Amino acid sequence: MDARNGDVRIGVFVCDCGSNIAATVDVKAVAEYAAALPGVVVSREYKYMCSDPGQELIRQDIVEHKLNRVVVASCSPLLHEETFRGAVAKGGLNPFCFQMVNIREHDSWVHTDRARATEKAIALLRAAIGRVAFHKPLERKRVPIHPDVLIVGGGIAGIHAALTLANAGKHVYLVEREPTIGGHMAKFDKTFPTLDCAACILTPKMTAVKKHPNITLWTLADVTGVEGYVGNFQVTVTRRPRYIIEDLCVGCLECIEACVYKQAKVPDEFNLGLGKRKPIYISFPQAVPQIPVIDPETCIDFKSGRCKKTCIEACADRHAIDLKQQPQVETVPVGAIILATGYQPFDARKVPNYGYGVYPNVYTSMEVERLINASGPTGGEVVLRDGRKPESIGIIHCVGSRDEKTNKWCSRVCCMYSLKLAHLLKEHTGAEIHNFYIDMRTPGKGYEEFYNKLLEEGVHMIRGRVAEVTDWATTPEEEGKLVMCAEDTLISFVRRVPVDMVVLSVGLVPQDDAQDVRRLFNISCSSEGWFLERHPKLAPVNTFTDGIFIAGACQAPKDIPDAVAQAGAAAAEAMVLIDKGYVEMEPNTAYILEEECSGCKTCITLCPYSAISFLSDKKVAQINEVLCKGCGTCVAACPSGSIMQNLFEDEEIFKEIEGVLVNV
Amino acid sequence: MKRYLYYPGCSLRGTGKAYEESLLAVFKALDIELEELEDWNCCGATAYMSIDEVNAFALAGRNLALAEKKKLDLMAPCSACYLVLNKAQHYIKEYPKVAQTLEHGFKAAGLTYTGAVKVRHPLDILINDIGIEQIKARIKKPLAGLKVAPYYGCQIVRPYATFDQMYYPVSMDKLLRAVGAEVVDYPLKTRCCGGSQKGTLPEVGLSLIHILLKEAGRRNAQVVATICPLCQFNLDAFQEEAGKKYGEVSMPVVYFTQLLGLAFGFSAKELGLERNIVPAKRVLAKFEPAVA
Numbered sequence: 042m043d044a045r046n047g048d049v050r051i052g053v054f055v056c057d058c059g060s061n062i063a064a065t066v067d068v069k070a071v072a073e074y075a076a077a078l079p080g081v082v083v084s085r086e087y088k089y090m091c092s093d094p095g096q097e098l099i100r101q102d103i104v105e106h107k108l109n110r111v112v113v114a115s116c117s118p119l120l121h122e123e124t125f126r127g128a129v130a131k132g133g134l135n136p137f138c139f140q141m142v143n144i145r146e147h148d149s150w151v152h153t154d155r156a157r158a159t160e161k162a163i164a165l166l167r168a169a170i171g172r173v174a175f176h177k178p179l180e181r182k183r184v185p186i187h188p189d190v191l192i193v194g195g196g197i198a199g200i201h202a203a204l205t206l207a208n209a210g211k212h213v214y215l216v217e218r219e220p221t222i223g224g225h226m227a228k229f230d231k232t233f234p235t236l237d238c239a240a241c242i243l244t245p246k247m248t249a250v251k252k253h254p255n256i257t258l259w260t261l262a263d264v265t266g267v268e269g270y271v272g273n274f275q276v277t278v279t280r281r282p283r284y285i286i287e288d289l290c291v292g293c294l295e296c297i298e299a300c301v302y303k304q305a306k307v308p309d310e311f312n313l314g315l316g317k318r319k320p321i322y323i324s325f326p327q328a329v330p331q332i333p334v335i336d337p338e339t340c341i342d343f344k345s346g347r348c349k350k351t352c353i354e355a356c357a358d359r360h361a362i363d364l365k366q367q368p369q370v371e372t373v374p375v376g377a378i379i380l381a382t383g384y385q386p387f388d389a390r391k392v393p394n395y396g397y398g399v400y401p402n403v404y405t406s407m408e409v410e411r412l413i414n415a416s417g418p419t420g421g422e423v424v425l426r427d428g429r430k431p432e433s434i435g436i437i438h439c440v441g442s443r444d445e446k447t448n449k450w451c452s453r454v455c456c457m458y459s460l461k462l463a464h465l466l467k468e469h470t471g472a473e474i475h476n477f478y479i480d481m482r483t484p485g486k487g488y489e490e491f492y493n494k495l496l497e498e499g500v501h502m503i504r505g506r507v508a509e510v511t512d513w514a515t516t517p518e519e520e521g522k523l524v525m526c527a528e529d530t531l532i533s534f535v536r537r538v539p540v541d542m543v544v545l546s547v548g549l550v551p552q553d554d555a556q557d558v559r560r561l562f563n564i565s566c567s568s569e570g571w572f573l574e575r576h577p578k579l580a581p582v583n584t585f586t587d588g589i590f591i592a593g594a595c596q597a598p599k600d601i602p603d604a605v606a607q608a609g610a611a612a613a614e615a616m617v618l619i620d621k622g623y624v625e626m627e628p629n630t631a632y633i634l635e636e637e638c639s640g641c642k643t644c645i646t647l648c649p650y651s652a653i654s655f656l657s658d659k660k661v662a663q664i665n666e667v668l669c670k671g672c673g674t675c676v677a678a679c680p681s682g683s684i685m686q687n688l689f690e691d692e693e694i695f696k697e698i699e700g701v702l703v704n705v
Numbered sequence: 706m707k708r709y710l711y712y713p714g715c716s717l718r719g720t721g722k723a724y725e726e727s728l729l730a731v732f733k734a735l736d737i738e739l740e741e742l743e744d745w746n747c748c749g750a751t752a753y754m755s756i757d758e759v760n761a762f763a764l765a766g767r768n769l770a771l772a773e774k775k776k777l778d779l780m781a782p783c784s785a786c787y788l789v790l791n792k793a794q795h796y797i798k799e800y801p802k803v804a805q806t807l808e809h810g811f812k813a814a815g816l817t818y819t820g821a822v823k824v825r826h827p828l829d830i831l832i833n834d835i836g837i838e839q840i841k842a843r844i845k846k847p848l849a850g851l852k853v854a855p856y857y858g859c860q861i862v863r864p865y866a867t868f869d870q871m872y873y874p875v876s877m878d879k880l881l882r883a884v885g886a887e888v889v890d891y892p893l894k895t896r897c898c899g900g901s902q903k904g905t906l907p908e909v910g911l912s913l914i915h916i917l918l919k920e921a922g923r924r925n926a927q928v929v930a931t932i933c934p935l936c937q938f939n940l941d942a943f944q945e946e947a948g949k950k951y952g953e954v955s956m957p958v959v960y961f962t963q964l965l966g967l968a969f970g971f972s973a974k975e976l977g978l979e980r981n982i983v984p985a986k987r988v989l990a991k992f993e994p995a996v997a
Contacts, residue, residue: 394872399890446871509872511892513920 103132135178168700196224198593234491271588299355316418387441442548452548721934723977845970847885
C-alpha cells in the first residue's frame with residue numbers, strides 16, 4: 042500500500058537535539074507546518090528523538106494512529122538512520138517506509154539566521170513527506186562473509202593486529218612492502234618513557250608473526266588491486282622478486298659473506314645511509330623473514346651479467362638463489378581489510394634554515410636513533426661524521442610540526458622522543474644537551490614524570506623555536522661550531538648557543554603514496570593526507586567504507602602504545618564483522634523491468650561494479666542485487682527507461698524535488 | 706620573444722642607475738623585450754604603508770591597474786617595489802574590503818583593476834621563463850675563479866616567498882654558477898642590511914653593514930652580488946665609514962646583473978661598474994672585454 046494505491050498515513054517527528062537544532066530552527070513551527078500537509082496524521086517535536094522515550098514515541102504513534110509511513114527530521118542519517126529504522130520496525134512497519142531529514146548538519150549547524158533556517162527545515166521536511174508516500178516495503182539481502190583478513194603494513198600496528206586476529210583463529214594475510222616487517226619501531230633504540238629496548242619488545246612479536254600458522258606473510262609486496270565489497274573483497278597482491286626462494290632459504294646468511302664485494306659499499310637504507318651494505322643483504326640482524334634480499338640496482342650480475350656468482354656457490358645444493366625470479370601476483374578473497382600503512386618522517390631539507398644536508402653535523406632524530414643503537418652503523422658509539430665525539434648537542438623540537446610554513450599539526454611524539462634522545466645522548470657522550478622547544482607536551486602515562494627526571498639530569502631546556510642553525514661565528518667560542526639562534530621566550534632574550542651536533546626532531550607526515558592507497562581502497566583522507574576515521578571519537582578505527590579499518594599512524598601521528606591500542610581495536614572490529622557471519626545489503630539496488638528492456642546492453646558496459654549481465658535466452662539485461670551498489674548510473678543511462686532503483690523511483694524523486702521547490 | 710612590462714621605480718633612476726644599465730643590457734642580450742609602464746608612479750615603499758595603509762595600497766595599486774590594461778607581466782627589479790606591489794596585490798585579492806575601497810579610487814582615476822597582474826622579479830624571469838640553458842648559451846667570458854657571496858636582502862623572499870625559499874634562497878646562486886662564478890656559502894644571505902637605519906640610528910646601521918661585509922670576506926668572497934638597490938647602496942656607500950668604526954673591510958658590492966653582463970661580454974662602462982664607490986675593477990678587470 043502506498044500513495045499509488047491507497048491510504049497513506051504519515052507520522053512526522055521533529056527533533057530539537059537539545060539546543061543543537063532548536064537554537065537555530067523553530068522546531069515547533071516546523072512540526073505545526075508539517076501537520077497540515079496531505080497524508081500527515083500526526084506531527085510532533087521532541088527534545089531527543091534518538092533517546093529511548095523518543096523511539097518509544099514513534100512506536101506508540103505507529104500503533105495508535107495506524108501509521109504506515111514515518112519521517113524523522115533530525116541529524117545526519119549516517120548517525121541515526123539505523124536507530125530510527127529500528128524504531129519503525131518495532132512499531133510493526135517495514136523499516137524502509139521511513140525517510141530521514143537532516144536539519145542539523147545541513148541546516149542548524151551551518152546557518153545563523155533563524156527565520157531562514159526554519160524555512161529551509163520546512164522545505165527539506167516537505168520534500169521528505171512528499172517522497173515517503175511512495176516508499177515501498179523492501180527487504181535486505183544477507184550475504185555471507187569471507188572469514189580471512191588482509192592487513193596492509195607490517196609495522197607495530199599491523200603486527201599487533203595480525204597477531205590478535207591470528208590468535209583468535211582467523212587467517213590473516215600480512216602484506217609489507219619492505220624486505221622485513223618491523224616498520225619504524227625496529228629502527229628505534231629505546232622507547233619512552235620506560236627506556237626499554239625497542240628491539241627486545243618488538244622482535245619476539247615479529248618472530249611470532251613468521252611462525253604463526255594463521256598468518257601468511259608477504260614481504261616486498263604491494264596491494265595492486267581491490268575489488269568487491271564488505272565481507273567479499275578480492276585483493277590482488279604483487280610480490281616483487283627477492284631473488285632468493287623463501288621456502289628453500291634457511292637464513293644461514295653465507296651468501297652475504299660470499300658476495301664478490303668483500304666490503305659493504307652501498308648506502309644502507311635501514312641505517313638511513315649512515316652505514317653500508319652489500320648488494321645481497323639483510324636489513325638488520327633480527328629481520329623477519331630472516332632471508333637475504335638482492336638489490337638488482339647494485340648487484341654486478343644484474344648490471345653486467347658477468348659476476349662470478351659466488352653467492353650461488355655458497356648456497357651450494359640448497360639452490361635458494363634465483364636471479365631470474367619474476368614478480369608473483371596473488372589474488373585472495375578476504376572479508377575485512379585493516380590498513381596500517383604508517384607514516385614517514387618529515388623531510389628536514391624542507392626547513393633550509395636548519396642546514397640539514399648543508400652542515401654535516403646536523404642530523405635527523407631518526408639518524409640519531411641508529412647512531413645510538415648497538416647494532417647501528419657505529420656500534421652504538423655517538424661520533425660525528427668527522428669522527429669527533431660531540432661535547433655539546435642541541436635538539437630542535439617541532440621540525441616540520443606546529444609550523445604554518447610546513448605542517449600545522451603537532452606530531453605528538455617528538456617532545457617525548459626528544460627527551461629520550463637527550464637522555465641517551467648524555468649517557469653515551471656526556472655532552473651538554475640543549476633542548477629547544479615551543480611548548481612541552483607530555484600527556485601520557487609516566488610521560489610528565491620522565492620530563493621531570495630529565496630536568497634533574499641537567500638537560501638544558503630552552504623555550505623558543507630556533508630561527509636558524511649557522512656556521513657564522515661572531516665570537517671566538519663560536520668558531521668551528523654550529524650556532525643555534527633562538528629567542529629564549531622565558532627571558533625575552535635572543536640566544537646564540539654554539540654546539541658540535543644538532544639533532545632535528547622531525548615530525549610525522551603521511552606516506553608519499555597515501556592518496557594512491559586511499560583511492561585503491563576507496564576510503565577518505567583528511568586534507569593533510571591522514572586516513573579519515575568514520576567518527577573522530579566514536580568510530581576511530583572504522584572508515585566510511587564498510588569492512589575497511591585503519592590502525593596506527595596512517596590515521597594521525599601517534600606513539601607506540603596508541604598505535605597498538607588502535608591495532609587491537611581494528612582487529613576487534615574486523616572480528617565483529619567476521620563472527621557475525623553475514624552482511625546485510627542495503628536494498629537501494631537497481632532492477633530491470635524485463636518486459637520493457639530492449640536488450641541494447643548500454644547498461645552493461647557502464648556499470649562500475651560489473652553487476653549487470655545479459656540473459657541471452659530472454660534477450661534482456663539482469664542485475665545482480667548483491668553486486669549492485671545503487672549508484673544509479675544504469676538507471677539514468679537506460680534509453681528505454683526500463684531500469685528502476687529502489688528508494689530512488691521516479692515518483693519519489695519528483696515528489697522530493699517538488700517539495701523543495703514548491704514555494705520558490 | 707618574451708615581453709614584459711618594466712617598472713623601474715625611483716631607485717633604478719637614481720642611486721641604482723647601474724642596476725638599470727646592467728639589467729637592460731643583459732635582458733637585451735637574451736632577446737627579452739621590455740616595455741616601460743607608461744605614467745608609472747612611486748610604489749610608496751614600505752614607509753608609506755606604515756603610515757596610511759589604504760592610501761599606500763591605492764598608490765601601488767594604480768601601477769597595477771595601469772599594467773593590467775597591457776596584459777603583460779609586470780617586472781619590478783627593486784626589492785622594495787617588488788614587495789610593495791606584491792603586498793598590494795595580495796591585499797586586493799584576499800581582503801574584499803580593501804578591494805572595495807580601492808575601487809572608488811580607481812574609478813576616480815578612470816581605471817579599473819580585476820587583480821590579474823603578475824608581479825615578477827628579474828631573478829624569477831631569468832630562472833623560470835628564460836632558463837639556465839639559454840643563459841649559458843650567451844656566455845662569452847665565463848667568470849671562472851671569481852668567488853661571489855650572494856646577498857639577497859630581506860624583502861625579496863619575506864614575507865612572500867613567491868619564487869624562492871624564504872630562509873635560504875638559491876635562485877641567484879644558480880645564475881652565478883651558470884656563468885662560471887664560484888658561489889661561497891653565505892649564511893647571511895637574507896640578513897638585514899640596516900635598511901634606512903644608517904640615517905636614523907647610524908650605530909645600528911653601520912654595525913649591520915659591517916657584519917655582512919666582514920663575513921663575506923671571511924668566507925673568501927672577492928665580491929658581494931646583490932639584487933636590491935638599498936642593500937647595494939648601504940654596503941657600498943657606507944663601507945668606508947663602517948670600516949673605520951669596526952675594522953677595515955674592502956669588498957666590492959655589485960648587482961648580479963653586472964656579473965651576468967660581464968660574462969656576456971659587456972664592458973664595465975656599459976654595465977655601470979664605474980659607478981661603484983668601492984672600486985670593483987681590482988677583482989673584475991680580468992673579465993672585462995679587451996679594448997679594441
